[in-house]
Amino acid sequence: MRDLVDPTLLPGLDIMPALDLTEEALPAIREGLAQMSAMIPEPEGHGVAWREERFTAPAGHELLVRVYRPEAAAGTLPAILHIHGGGFVLGSVATNHLANIELAARAGAVVVSVDYRLAPETQGLGAVEDCYAALCWLRDRAAALDIDPARIAVRGESAGGGLAAALALLARDRGGPAIAHQNLIYPMLDDRTCAAAHAPHLGALVWTPQGNAFGWRSLLGREPGAADVSPYEAAARAGDLAGLPPAFIAVGALDLFVIEDLDHARRLIETGVPVELHVYPGAYHGFDVVPDAPPVRRMKRDAVAALRRALHPGEAA
Template sequence: MRDLIDPALLPGLDMMPALDLNDAILPALRDGMEQASAAMPEPVGTGVTTRDEQVRTSDGHSVTVRVYTPSGAGPRPAILQIHGGGYVMGSVNTGHGAMMTLAAAVEAVIVSVDYRLAPETRAPGPVEDCYAALVWLHERAADLGIDPARIAVSGQSAGGGLAAALTQMARDRGGPAIAHQILVYPMLDDRTCITRQPEHLGAFVWTPQANAFGWRSLLGREPGAAEVPPYAVPARAADLSGLPPAFIAVGALDLFLAEDMDYARRLIEAKVPVELHVYPGAYHGFDVMPGAPVSGRMQRDMIAALRRALHGEEGAEAA
Protein backbone atom coordinates (compact mmCIF):
# COMPACT_ATOMS: atom_id res chain seq x y z
CA MET A 1 0.00 0.00 0.00
CA ARG A 2 3.01 2.28 0.14
CA ASP A 3 2.50 2.87 -3.57
CA LEU A 4 -0.55 4.99 -2.65
CA ILE A 5 1.57 7.45 -0.67
CA ASP A 6 2.84 10.67 -2.19
CA PRO A 7 6.55 9.86 -2.78
CA ALA A 8 7.63 13.03 -1.00
CA LEU A 9 5.89 11.77 2.15
CA LEU A 10 7.50 8.31 2.26
CA PRO A 11 10.42 9.40 4.50
CA GLY A 12 7.89 10.54 7.06
CA LEU A 13 6.87 6.96 7.77
CA ASP A 14 10.25 6.42 9.40
CA MET A 15 9.72 9.54 11.53
CA MET A 16 6.16 8.57 12.49
CA PRO A 17 5.78 4.79 12.68
CA ALA A 18 2.34 3.31 13.27
CA LEU A 19 1.46 3.37 16.96
CA ASP A 20 0.53 0.30 18.99
CA LEU A 21 -1.07 2.06 21.93
CA ASN A 22 -1.80 0.48 25.30
CA ASP A 23 -1.76 1.54 28.95
CA ALA A 24 1.63 -0.02 29.63
CA ILE A 25 3.47 1.81 26.87
CA LEU A 26 1.66 5.15 27.14
CA PRO A 27 4.04 6.78 29.69
CA ALA A 28 7.06 5.99 27.51
CA LEU A 29 5.30 7.35 24.42
CA ARG A 30 4.44 10.55 26.25
CA ASP A 31 8.04 10.96 27.39
CA GLY A 32 9.30 10.28 23.89
CA MET A 33 6.99 12.90 22.41
CA GLU A 34 8.17 15.46 24.97
CA GLN A 35 11.82 14.68 24.29
CA ALA A 36 11.29 14.95 20.55
CA SER A 37 9.52 18.29 20.98
CA ALA A 38 12.30 19.61 23.20
CA ALA A 39 14.93 18.60 20.64
CA MET A 40 13.31 20.62 17.86
CA PRO A 41 15.04 23.97 17.38
CA GLU A 42 12.93 27.10 17.43
CA PRO A 43 12.61 28.90 14.08
CA VAL A 44 14.77 31.99 13.83
CA GLY A 45 13.71 35.45 12.79
CA THR A 46 9.99 35.15 13.53
CA GLY A 47 9.93 38.07 15.95
CA VAL A 48 7.51 36.05 18.10
CA THR A 49 7.88 36.08 21.90
CA THR A 50 6.46 33.37 24.15
CA ARG A 51 5.45 33.08 27.77
CA ASP A 52 3.47 30.63 29.89
CA GLU A 53 0.47 31.63 31.99
CA GLN A 54 -1.87 29.80 34.36
CA VAL A 55 -5.63 29.67 33.80
CA ARG A 56 -8.01 28.75 36.60
CA THR A 57 -10.90 26.53 35.55
CA SER A 58 -14.44 26.47 36.87
CA ASP A 59 -13.68 23.46 39.09
CA GLY A 60 -10.62 25.10 40.65
CA HIS A 61 -7.61 23.50 39.01
CA SER A 62 -5.05 25.31 36.85
CA VAL A 63 -4.23 24.81 33.18
CA THR A 64 -1.08 26.12 31.54
CA VAL A 65 -1.42 28.17 28.37
CA ARG A 66 1.48 29.30 26.20
CA VAL A 67 1.09 32.72 24.63
CA TYR A 68 2.78 33.51 21.30
CA THR A 69 2.91 37.22 20.52
CA PRO A 70 4.13 38.45 17.12
CA SER A 71 5.98 41.71 16.72
CA GLY A 72 4.10 44.87 15.77
CA ALA A 73 1.28 46.89 17.19
CA GLY A 74 -2.13 45.57 18.16
CA PRO A 75 -4.90 44.95 18.55
CA ARG A 76 -4.41 41.68 16.71
CA PRO A 77 -6.66 38.71 16.12
CA ALA A 78 -6.11 35.60 18.24
CA ILE A 79 -6.05 31.85 17.76
CA LEU A 80 -6.76 29.37 20.54
CA GLN A 81 -4.57 26.40 19.63
CA ILE A 82 -5.34 22.84 20.80
CA HIS A 83 -2.63 20.23 20.26
CA GLY A 84 -3.11 16.70 19.00
CA GLY A 85 -2.11 13.33 20.44
CA GLY A 86 -5.13 11.06 20.32
CA TYR A 87 -6.54 12.60 23.53
CA VAL A 88 -3.82 10.72 25.46
CA MET A 89 -0.52 12.43 24.53
CA GLY A 90 0.97 15.82 23.77
CA SER A 91 1.37 19.17 25.51
CA VAL A 92 1.95 22.84 24.75
CA ASN A 93 5.42 21.74 23.62
CA THR A 94 3.85 19.80 20.74
CA GLY A 95 4.38 21.84 17.60
CA HIS A 96 5.94 24.72 19.54
CA GLY A 97 8.09 25.87 16.62
CA ALA A 98 5.18 25.59 14.21
CA MET A 99 3.14 27.90 16.46
CA MET A 100 5.88 30.53 16.36
CA THR A 101 5.89 30.37 12.57
CA LEU A 102 2.09 30.48 12.39
CA ALA A 103 1.80 33.46 14.75
CA ALA A 104 4.16 35.44 12.51
CA ALA A 105 2.49 34.32 9.26
CA VAL A 106 -1.04 35.13 10.40
CA GLU A 107 -0.05 38.15 12.53
CA ALA A 108 -2.12 36.79 15.38
CA VAL A 109 -1.60 36.09 19.04
CA ILE A 110 -1.74 32.33 19.61
CA VAL A 111 -2.73 30.85 22.95
CA SER A 112 -1.94 27.13 23.15
CA VAL A 113 -3.75 25.23 25.90
CA ASP A 114 -2.22 22.37 27.91
CA TYR A 115 -5.48 20.53 28.52
CA ARG A 116 -5.59 17.48 30.78
CA LEU A 117 -5.11 14.14 29.06
CA ALA A 118 -7.06 10.88 29.10
CA PRO A 119 -7.34 8.35 30.60
CA GLU A 120 -6.44 10.28 33.77
CA THR A 121 -9.05 12.89 32.81
CA ARG A 122 -12.06 11.68 30.88
CA ALA A 123 -14.61 13.62 28.87
CA PRO A 124 -15.76 16.31 29.21
CA GLY A 125 -12.72 17.37 31.26
CA PRO A 126 -10.38 18.15 28.33
CA VAL A 127 -12.88 20.32 26.45
CA GLU A 128 -13.80 22.11 29.70
CA ASP A 129 -10.11 23.02 30.03
CA CYS A 130 -10.20 24.42 26.49
CA TYR A 131 -13.35 26.38 27.27
CA ALA A 132 -11.68 27.88 30.36
CA ALA A 133 -8.77 28.96 28.16
CA LEU A 134 -11.20 30.51 25.65
CA VAL A 135 -12.94 32.49 28.41
CA TRP A 136 -9.56 33.62 29.78
CA LEU A 137 -8.45 34.69 26.30
CA HIS A 138 -11.62 36.73 25.83
CA GLU A 139 -11.48 38.31 29.29
CA ARG A 140 -7.77 39.16 28.95
CA ALA A 141 -8.14 40.59 25.45
CA ALA A 142 -6.96 44.09 26.39
CA ASP A 143 -3.91 42.81 28.29
CA LEU A 144 -3.01 40.46 25.44
CA GLY A 145 -3.46 43.14 22.79
CA ILE A 146 -6.12 41.23 20.87
CA ASP A 147 -9.45 42.03 19.28
CA PRO A 148 -12.05 39.82 21.06
CA ALA A 149 -14.24 39.89 17.94
CA ARG A 150 -11.53 38.07 15.97
CA ILE A 151 -10.82 34.84 17.85
CA ALA A 152 -10.37 31.58 15.95
CA VAL A 153 -9.88 28.08 17.34
CA SER A 154 -7.48 25.61 15.77
CA GLY A 155 -6.56 22.00 16.42
CA GLN A 156 -4.93 18.99 14.89
CA SER A 157 -6.18 15.39 15.21
CA ALA A 158 -7.60 15.08 18.76
CA GLY A 159 -7.02 18.82 19.06
CA GLY A 160 -9.24 19.25 16.02
CA GLY A 161 -11.90 17.19 17.73
CA LEU A 162 -11.64 19.35 20.84
CA ALA A 163 -11.77 22.51 18.71
CA ALA A 164 -14.97 21.31 17.05
CA ALA A 165 -16.47 20.37 20.43
CA LEU A 166 -15.43 23.74 21.83
CA THR A 167 -17.35 25.63 19.14
CA GLN A 168 -20.45 23.62 20.05
CA MET A 169 -19.97 24.31 23.76
CA ALA A 170 -19.40 28.03 23.22
CA ARG A 171 -22.50 28.23 21.01
CA ASP A 172 -24.65 26.47 23.60
CA ARG A 173 -23.31 28.58 26.48
CA GLY A 174 -23.77 31.85 24.63
CA GLY A 175 -20.09 32.64 24.06
CA PRO A 176 -17.37 33.71 23.93
CA ALA A 177 -17.82 34.25 20.22
CA ILE A 178 -15.59 32.27 17.86
CA ALA A 179 -14.97 33.72 14.41
CA HIS A 180 -13.55 30.63 12.69
CA GLN A 181 -12.57 27.01 13.32
CA ILE A 182 -9.50 25.33 11.79
CA LEU A 183 -9.85 21.54 11.95
CA VAL A 184 -6.76 19.70 10.70
CA TYR A 185 -7.46 15.97 10.21
CA PRO A 186 -9.78 16.19 13.23
CA MET A 187 -10.67 13.18 15.39
CA LEU A 188 -14.44 13.65 15.47
CA ASP A 189 -16.31 10.36 15.67
CA ASP A 190 -15.82 7.34 17.95
CA ARG A 191 -18.15 5.34 15.69
CA THR A 192 -15.34 5.06 13.13
CA CYS A 193 -14.00 2.38 15.50
CA ILE A 194 -16.99 0.13 14.78
CA THR A 195 -17.41 1.02 11.10
CA ARG A 196 -15.71 -1.06 8.45
CA GLN A 197 -13.09 1.03 6.64
CA PRO A 198 -11.15 0.31 3.44
CA GLU A 199 -7.86 -1.34 4.37
CA HIS A 200 -5.69 1.52 3.11
CA LEU A 201 -7.39 4.11 5.31
CA GLY A 202 -5.56 4.22 8.60
CA ALA A 203 -2.84 1.81 7.51
CA PHE A 204 -0.19 4.38 8.36
CA VAL A 205 0.66 6.36 11.53
CA TRP A 206 -2.77 6.52 13.27
CA THR A 207 -4.29 3.05 13.01
CA PRO A 208 -7.68 1.60 13.99
CA GLN A 209 -6.04 0.06 17.08
CA ALA A 210 -4.64 3.40 18.21
CA ASN A 211 -7.95 5.09 17.45
CA ALA A 212 -9.91 2.65 19.60
CA PHE A 213 -7.44 3.14 22.47
CA GLY A 214 -7.72 6.93 22.25
CA TRP A 215 -11.49 6.96 22.25
CA ARG A 216 -11.72 4.32 24.98
CA SER A 217 -9.39 6.41 27.14
CA LEU A 218 -11.42 9.60 26.64
CA LEU A 219 -14.89 8.08 26.98
CA GLY A 220 -14.22 5.56 29.74
CA ARG A 221 -16.14 2.96 27.76
CA GLU A 222 -15.93 1.13 24.47
CA PRO A 223 -16.20 3.44 21.46
CA GLY A 224 -19.43 3.25 19.50
CA ALA A 225 -21.66 2.80 22.56
CA ALA A 226 -25.18 4.16 22.49
CA GLU A 227 -24.40 6.97 24.96
CA VAL A 228 -21.36 9.23 25.23
CA PRO A 229 -20.50 12.10 27.62
CA PRO A 230 -21.60 15.59 26.54
CA TYR A 231 -19.30 17.36 24.06
CA ALA A 232 -17.06 14.28 23.88
CA VAL A 233 -17.82 13.32 20.28
CA PRO A 234 -18.43 16.33 18.01
CA ALA A 235 -19.83 14.23 15.17
CA ARG A 236 -22.64 12.99 17.41
CA ALA A 237 -24.07 16.48 17.93
CA ALA A 238 -27.58 16.54 16.50
CA ASP A 239 -27.52 20.23 15.62
CA LEU A 240 -24.57 21.88 13.85
CA SER A 241 -26.32 25.14 13.03
CA GLY A 242 -24.96 28.41 14.31
CA LEU A 243 -21.35 27.24 14.39
CA PRO A 244 -18.48 29.38 13.03
CA PRO A 245 -17.15 28.91 9.49
CA ALA A 246 -14.79 25.97 9.19
CA PHE A 247 -11.61 24.98 7.39
CA ILE A 248 -11.19 21.19 7.34
CA ALA A 249 -8.08 19.48 5.99
CA VAL A 250 -7.42 15.73 5.80
CA GLY A 251 -5.25 13.33 3.86
CA ALA A 252 -6.83 10.86 1.44
CA LEU A 253 -5.17 7.95 3.31
CA ASP A 254 -6.18 9.13 6.78
CA LEU A 255 -8.40 6.94 8.95
CA PHE A 256 -10.47 10.08 9.63
CA LEU A 257 -11.23 10.76 5.95
CA ALA A 258 -14.86 9.57 5.98
CA GLU A 259 -15.78 11.14 9.34
CA ASP A 260 -14.19 14.47 8.38
CA MET A 261 -15.91 14.59 5.00
CA ASP A 262 -19.23 13.68 6.61
CA TYR A 263 -18.82 16.40 9.25
CA ALA A 264 -18.11 18.91 6.48
CA ARG A 265 -21.26 17.77 4.66
CA ARG A 266 -23.38 18.16 7.79
CA LEU A 267 -21.96 21.63 8.47
CA ILE A 268 -22.82 22.67 4.92
CA GLU A 269 -26.34 21.30 5.30
CA ALA A 270 -26.61 23.36 8.52
CA LYS A 271 -25.70 26.49 6.48
CA VAL A 272 -22.22 26.79 8.01
CA PRO A 273 -19.59 27.97 5.49
CA VAL A 274 -16.99 25.20 5.01
CA GLU A 275 -13.70 24.99 3.14
CA LEU A 276 -12.78 21.31 2.77
CA HIS A 277 -9.40 20.08 1.48
CA VAL A 278 -8.51 16.44 0.83
CA TYR A 279 -4.85 15.90 -0.02
CA PRO A 280 -4.04 12.92 -2.27
CA GLY A 281 -1.42 10.45 -1.09
CA ALA A 282 -1.36 11.92 2.42
CA TYR A 283 -1.54 9.97 5.68
CA HIS A 284 -2.38 11.21 9.18
CA GLY A 285 0.01 13.93 10.34
CA PHE A 286 1.52 14.38 6.88
CA ASP A 287 1.97 18.13 7.24
CA VAL A 288 4.85 17.74 9.70
CA MET A 289 7.00 16.26 6.93
CA PRO A 290 9.35 19.12 5.99
CA GLY A 291 10.02 19.80 2.34
CA ALA A 292 7.09 17.80 0.96
CA PRO A 293 5.14 19.93 -1.54
CA VAL A 294 1.79 18.60 -0.28
CA SER A 295 2.72 19.63 3.28
CA GLY A 296 3.58 23.13 2.13
CA ARG A 297 0.33 23.31 0.17
CA MET A 298 -1.70 22.41 3.24
CA GLN A 299 0.10 25.03 5.34
CA ARG A 300 -0.49 27.71 2.70
CA ASP A 301 -4.17 26.77 2.44
CA MET A 302 -4.59 26.98 6.22
CA ILE A 303 -2.75 30.30 6.57
CA ALA A 304 -4.76 31.80 3.72
CA ALA A 305 -8.01 30.67 5.38
CA LEU A 306 -6.95 32.20 8.69
CA ARG A 307 -5.95 35.49 7.09
CA ARG A 308 -9.27 35.69 5.25
CA ALA A 309 -11.17 34.98 8.45
CA LEU A 310 -9.14 37.19 10.78
CA HIS A 311 -7.89 39.99 8.51
CA GLY A 312 -10.50 39.98 5.75
CA GLU A 313 -7.88 39.23 3.11
CA GLU A 314 -8.60 37.42 -0.12
CA GLY A 315 -6.44 34.89 -1.94
CA ALA A 316 -3.58 32.65 -0.89
CA GLU A 317 -1.12 35.39 -1.80
CA ALA A 318 -2.19 37.23 1.35
CA ALA A 319 -0.20 34.67 3.36
Protein backbone atom coordinates in the same frame (compact mmCIF):
# COMPACT_ATOMS: atom_id res chain seq x y z
CA MET B 1 0.28 0.68 1.39
CA ARG B 2 3.40 2.76 0.85
CA ASP B 3 2.78 2.68 -2.89
CA LEU B 4 -0.29 4.89 -2.34
CA VAL B 5 1.71 7.55 -0.49
CA ASP B 6 2.85 10.73 -2.21
CA PRO B 7 6.60 10.10 -2.73
CA THR B 8 7.52 13.39 -1.08
CA LEU B 9 5.78 12.24 2.12
CA LEU B 10 7.49 8.84 2.42
CA PRO B 11 10.27 10.13 4.75
CA GLY B 12 7.62 10.94 7.33
CA LEU B 13 6.77 7.27 7.75
CA ASP B 14 10.24 6.70 9.18
CA ILE B 15 9.74 9.59 11.63
CA MET B 16 6.23 8.52 12.67
CA PRO B 17 5.79 4.75 12.72
CA ALA B 18 2.41 3.45 13.85
CA LEU B 19 2.15 3.46 17.63
CA ASP B 20 1.06 0.38 19.57
CA LEU B 21 -0.85 2.26 22.24
CA THR B 22 -1.57 0.45 25.48
CA GLU B 23 -1.96 1.61 29.06
CA GLU B 24 1.34 -0.05 29.90
CA ALA B 25 3.23 1.61 27.05
CA LEU B 26 1.65 5.06 27.41
CA PRO B 27 4.07 6.56 29.99
CA ALA B 28 7.13 5.61 27.93
CA ILE B 29 5.56 6.91 24.71
CA ARG B 30 4.73 10.21 26.42
CA GLU B 31 8.27 10.54 27.72
CA GLY B 32 9.73 9.78 24.30
CA LEU B 33 7.56 12.38 22.60
CA ALA B 34 8.45 14.97 25.24
CA GLN B 35 12.15 14.31 24.70
CA MET B 36 11.74 14.60 20.93
CA SER B 37 9.94 17.95 21.29
CA ALA B 38 12.67 19.26 23.59
CA MET B 39 15.42 18.29 21.14
CA ILE B 40 14.09 20.35 18.20
CA PRO B 41 16.00 23.65 18.10
CA GLU B 42 14.10 26.91 17.84
CA PRO B 43 15.17 28.84 14.72
CA GLU B 44 16.89 32.16 15.22
CA GLY B 45 15.28 35.40 14.13
CA HIS B 46 11.77 34.01 13.75
CA GLY B 47 10.25 37.28 14.96
CA VAL B 48 7.74 35.80 17.40
CA ALA B 49 7.86 36.40 21.15
CA TRP B 50 6.39 33.72 23.37
CA ARG B 51 5.79 33.12 27.04
CA GLU B 52 3.82 30.86 29.35
CA GLU B 53 1.03 31.87 31.70
CA ARG B 54 -1.03 29.94 34.23
CA PHE B 55 -4.56 30.46 35.46
CA THR B 56 -7.07 28.62 37.60
CA ALA B 57 -9.87 26.84 35.78
CA PRO B 58 -13.43 27.02 37.18
CA ALA B 59 -13.04 23.46 38.49
CA GLY B 60 -10.12 24.63 40.64
CA HIS B 61 -7.14 23.10 38.85
CA GLU B 62 -4.34 25.10 37.21
CA LEU B 63 -4.02 25.35 33.45
CA LEU B 64 -0.97 26.34 31.45
CA VAL B 65 -1.14 28.30 28.20
CA ARG B 66 1.69 29.26 25.86
CA VAL B 67 1.20 32.66 24.22
CA TYR B 68 2.83 33.64 20.90
CA ARG B 69 2.81 37.15 19.41
CA PRO B 70 4.47 38.42 16.20
CA GLU B 71 6.99 41.03 17.30
CA ALA B 72 6.60 43.21 14.22
CA ALA B 73 2.80 43.37 14.44
CA ALA B 74 1.48 46.66 15.73
CA GLY B 75 -1.81 47.35 17.42
CA THR B 76 -4.64 45.04 18.37
CA LEU B 77 -4.44 41.60 16.76
CA PRO B 78 -6.86 38.73 16.25
CA ALA B 79 -6.25 35.55 18.22
CA ILE B 80 -6.12 31.82 17.59
CA LEU B 81 -6.80 29.35 20.40
CA HIS B 82 -4.68 26.32 19.51
CA ILE B 83 -5.46 22.80 20.76
CA HIS B 84 -2.74 20.21 20.25
CA GLY B 85 -3.28 16.68 18.98
CA GLY B 86 -2.25 13.32 20.37
CA GLY B 87 -5.29 11.05 20.35
CA PHE B 88 -6.51 12.62 23.63
CA VAL B 89 -3.71 10.74 25.45
CA LEU B 90 -0.49 12.37 24.20
CA GLY B 91 1.05 15.80 23.67
CA SER B 92 1.42 19.16 25.36
CA VAL B 93 1.90 22.81 24.46
CA ALA B 94 5.44 21.84 23.39
CA THR B 95 4.16 19.47 20.70
CA ASN B 96 3.40 22.19 18.13
CA HIS B 97 5.80 24.83 19.43
CA LEU B 98 7.64 25.52 16.17
CA ALA B 99 4.43 25.23 14.17
CA ASN B 100 2.77 27.81 16.43
CA ILE B 101 5.68 30.21 15.98
CA GLU B 102 5.19 29.91 12.23
CA LEU B 103 1.40 30.15 12.56
CA ALA B 104 1.54 33.36 14.61
CA ALA B 105 3.85 34.97 12.06
CA ARG B 106 1.96 33.86 8.96
CA ALA B 107 -1.55 34.45 10.30
CA GLY B 108 -0.68 37.80 11.88
CA ALA B 109 -2.33 36.73 15.12
CA VAL B 110 -1.70 36.01 18.76
CA VAL B 111 -1.69 32.23 19.19
CA VAL B 112 -2.62 30.80 22.59
CA SER B 113 -1.98 27.06 23.00
CA VAL B 114 -3.70 25.32 25.90
CA ASP B 115 -2.22 22.44 27.91
CA TYR B 116 -5.51 20.60 28.50
CA ARG B 117 -5.66 17.54 30.74
CA LEU B 118 -5.06 14.22 28.99
CA ALA B 119 -6.95 10.93 29.10
CA PRO B 120 -7.21 8.41 30.63
CA GLU B 121 -6.33 10.38 33.77
CA THR B 122 -9.06 12.87 32.82
CA GLN B 123 -12.11 11.48 31.04
CA GLY B 124 -15.39 12.65 29.61
CA LEU B 125 -15.74 16.42 29.23
CA GLY B 126 -12.59 17.33 31.16
CA ALA B 127 -10.48 18.13 28.09
CA VAL B 128 -13.10 20.24 26.30
CA GLU B 129 -13.91 22.06 29.56
CA ASP B 130 -10.22 22.98 29.82
CA CYS B 131 -10.37 24.31 26.26
CA TYR B 132 -13.51 26.29 27.11
CA ALA B 133 -11.79 27.73 30.18
CA ALA B 134 -8.88 28.80 27.94
CA LEU B 135 -11.30 30.39 25.47
CA CYS B 136 -12.94 32.37 28.28
CA TRP B 137 -9.53 33.34 29.67
CA LEU B 138 -8.52 34.57 26.22
CA ARG B 139 -11.69 36.63 25.87
CA ASP B 140 -11.43 38.04 29.39
CA ARG B 141 -7.73 38.91 28.94
CA ALA B 142 -8.30 40.61 25.58
CA ALA B 143 -7.14 44.03 26.76
CA ALA B 144 -4.00 42.71 28.47
CA LEU B 145 -3.14 40.55 25.45
CA ASP B 146 -4.05 43.38 23.04
CA ILE B 147 -6.33 41.15 21.01
CA ASP B 148 -9.75 41.74 19.47
CA PRO B 149 -12.30 39.47 21.24
CA ALA B 150 -14.52 39.62 18.14
CA ARG B 151 -11.78 37.95 16.07
CA ILE B 152 -10.97 34.68 17.82
CA ALA B 153 -10.47 31.46 15.86
CA VAL B 154 -10.02 27.93 17.20
CA ARG B 155 -7.56 25.55 15.60
CA GLY B 156 -6.47 22.01 16.30
CA GLU B 157 -4.87 18.96 14.76
CA SER B 158 -6.21 15.41 15.10
CA ALA B 159 -7.68 15.07 18.61
CA GLY B 160 -7.09 18.82 18.94
CA GLY B 161 -9.21 19.35 15.84
CA GLY B 162 -11.93 17.22 17.39
CA LEU B 163 -11.74 19.25 20.58
CA ALA B 164 -11.86 22.49 18.56
CA ALA B 165 -15.04 21.29 16.82
CA ALA B 166 -16.54 20.24 20.17
CA LEU B 167 -15.53 23.58 21.68
CA ALA B 168 -17.39 25.42 18.91
CA LEU B 169 -20.51 23.44 19.85
CA LEU B 170 -20.03 24.08 23.58
CA ALA B 171 -19.46 27.82 23.12
CA ARG B 172 -22.55 28.07 20.90
CA ASP B 173 -24.75 26.17 23.35
CA ARG B 174 -23.55 28.09 26.42
CA GLY B 175 -23.68 31.46 24.75
CA GLY B 176 -19.97 31.72 25.45
CA PRO B 177 -17.22 33.69 23.74
CA ALA B 178 -17.84 34.17 20.03
CA ILE B 179 -15.70 32.08 17.69
CA ALA B 180 -15.10 33.60 14.26
CA HIS B 181 -13.64 30.53 12.57
CA GLN B 182 -12.76 26.89 13.21
CA ASN B 183 -9.58 25.60 11.55
CA LEU B 184 -9.70 21.81 11.74
CA ILE B 185 -6.63 19.85 10.63
CA TYR B 186 -7.43 16.14 10.11
CA PRO B 187 -9.82 16.31 13.07
CA MET B 188 -10.74 13.29 15.23
CA LEU B 189 -14.51 13.67 15.38
CA ASP B 190 -16.32 10.34 15.61
CA ASP B 191 -15.84 7.53 18.12
CA ARG B 192 -17.96 5.27 15.91
CA THR B 193 -15.14 5.11 13.37
CA CYS B 194 -13.53 2.53 15.67
CA ALA B 195 -16.24 0.01 14.83
CA ALA B 196 -16.86 1.03 11.22
CA ALA B 197 -15.70 -1.04 8.28
CA HIS B 198 -13.22 0.89 6.13
CA ALA B 199 -11.12 0.18 3.10
CA PRO B 200 -7.87 -1.35 4.40
CA HIS B 201 -5.73 1.53 3.13
CA LEU B 202 -7.54 4.06 5.33
CA GLY B 203 -5.68 4.27 8.60
CA ALA B 204 -3.11 1.68 7.67
CA LEU B 205 -0.31 4.18 8.31
CA VAL B 206 0.59 6.16 11.46
CA TRP B 207 -2.80 6.48 13.22
CA THR B 208 -4.44 3.08 13.01
CA PRO B 209 -7.83 1.72 14.10
CA GLN B 210 -6.08 0.19 17.14
CA GLY B 211 -4.67 3.53 18.25
CA ASN B 212 -7.95 5.24 17.50
CA ALA B 213 -9.93 2.81 19.64
CA PHE B 214 -7.42 3.26 22.48
CA GLY B 215 -7.70 7.03 22.30
CA TRP B 216 -11.49 7.05 22.34
CA ARG B 217 -11.68 4.39 25.06
CA SER B 218 -9.31 6.47 27.17
CA LEU B 219 -11.39 9.63 26.73
CA LEU B 220 -14.81 8.07 27.16
CA GLY B 221 -13.93 5.65 29.97
CA ARG B 222 -15.77 2.87 28.13
CA GLU B 223 -15.89 1.24 24.73
CA PRO B 224 -16.51 3.73 21.90
CA GLY B 225 -19.69 3.55 19.90
CA ALA B 226 -22.27 3.69 22.69
CA ALA B 227 -25.53 5.49 22.06
CA ASP B 228 -25.10 8.11 24.76
CA VAL B 229 -21.76 9.71 23.77
CA SER B 230 -21.92 13.49 24.18
CA PRO B 231 -21.31 15.77 21.17
CA TYR B 232 -18.90 17.66 23.45
CA GLU B 233 -16.85 14.46 23.57
CA ALA B 234 -17.27 13.50 19.89
CA ALA B 235 -18.42 16.39 17.73
CA ALA B 236 -19.81 14.08 15.03
CA ARG B 237 -22.54 13.11 17.52
CA ALA B 238 -24.10 16.59 17.38
CA GLY B 239 -27.62 16.54 16.03
CA ASP B 240 -27.75 20.27 15.25
CA LEU B 241 -24.85 22.07 13.59
CA ALA B 242 -26.71 25.32 12.92
CA GLY B 243 -25.09 28.53 14.06
CA LEU B 244 -21.55 27.19 14.16
CA PRO B 245 -18.66 29.34 12.91
CA PRO B 246 -17.33 28.90 9.37
CA ALA B 247 -14.99 25.94 9.08
CA PHE B 248 -11.81 24.98 7.26
CA ILE B 249 -11.23 21.21 7.19
CA ALA B 250 -8.06 19.56 5.85
CA VAL B 251 -7.38 15.81 5.75
CA GLY B 252 -5.27 13.33 3.80
CA ALA B 253 -6.87 10.83 1.45
CA LEU B 254 -5.20 7.93 3.31
CA ASP B 255 -6.17 9.17 6.78
CA LEU B 256 -8.43 7.01 8.94
CA PHE B 257 -10.46 10.18 9.57
CA VAL B 258 -11.15 11.06 5.94
CA ILE B 259 -14.68 9.61 5.90
CA GLU B 260 -15.79 11.18 9.19
CA ASP B 261 -14.24 14.51 8.16
CA LEU B 262 -16.00 14.45 4.79
CA ASP B 263 -19.26 13.62 6.52
CA HIS B 264 -18.83 16.46 9.02
CA ALA B 265 -18.16 18.88 6.17
CA ARG B 266 -21.26 17.63 4.33
CA ARG B 267 -23.46 18.07 7.39
CA LEU B 268 -22.13 21.58 8.01
CA ILE B 269 -22.79 22.50 4.38
CA GLU B 270 -26.32 21.11 4.53
CA THR B 271 -26.94 23.23 7.64
CA GLY B 272 -25.74 26.39 5.90
CA VAL B 273 -22.40 26.76 7.67
CA PRO B 274 -19.68 28.00 5.28
CA VAL B 275 -17.09 25.25 4.79
CA GLU B 276 -13.78 25.04 2.96
CA LEU B 277 -12.72 21.40 2.55
CA HIS B 278 -9.40 20.06 1.28
CA VAL B 279 -8.45 16.41 0.76
CA TYR B 280 -4.77 15.89 -0.06
CA PRO B 281 -3.99 12.88 -2.28
CA GLY B 282 -1.38 10.42 -1.03
CA ALA B 283 -1.37 11.95 2.46
CA TYR B 284 -1.58 9.94 5.68
CA HIS B 285 -2.48 11.13 9.19
CA GLY B 286 0.02 13.72 10.44
CA PHE B 287 1.60 14.13 7.01
CA ASP B 288 2.78 17.63 7.91
CA VAL B 289 5.64 16.00 9.81
CA VAL B 290 7.51 16.50 6.49
CA PRO B 291 7.44 20.32 6.55
CA ASP B 292 8.87 21.06 3.12
CA ALA B 293 6.94 18.48 1.09
CA PRO B 294 4.69 20.09 -1.56
CA PRO B 295 1.43 18.67 -0.10
CA VAL B 296 2.37 20.09 3.30
CA ARG B 297 3.19 23.50 1.87
CA ARG B 298 -0.19 23.48 0.12
CA MET B 299 -2.01 22.52 3.29
CA LYS B 300 -0.27 25.20 5.35
CA ARG B 301 -0.96 27.80 2.67
CA ASP B 302 -4.64 26.81 2.48
CA ALA B 303 -5.11 26.77 6.26
CA VAL B 304 -3.41 30.12 6.84
CA ALA B 305 -5.31 31.72 3.97
CA ALA B 306 -8.59 30.62 5.56
CA LEU B 307 -7.48 32.04 8.91
CA ARG B 308 -6.46 35.35 7.38
CA ARG B 309 -9.78 35.70 5.54
CA ALA B 310 -11.63 35.13 8.81
CA LEU B 311 -9.38 37.18 11.09
CA HIS B 312 -8.35 40.02 8.76
CA PRO B 313 -11.61 40.56 6.86
CA GLY B 314 -10.53 43.91 5.42
CA GLU B 315 -7.32 42.52 3.96
CA ALA B 316 -6.90 42.56 0.19
CA ALA B 317 -7.14 39.10 -1.40
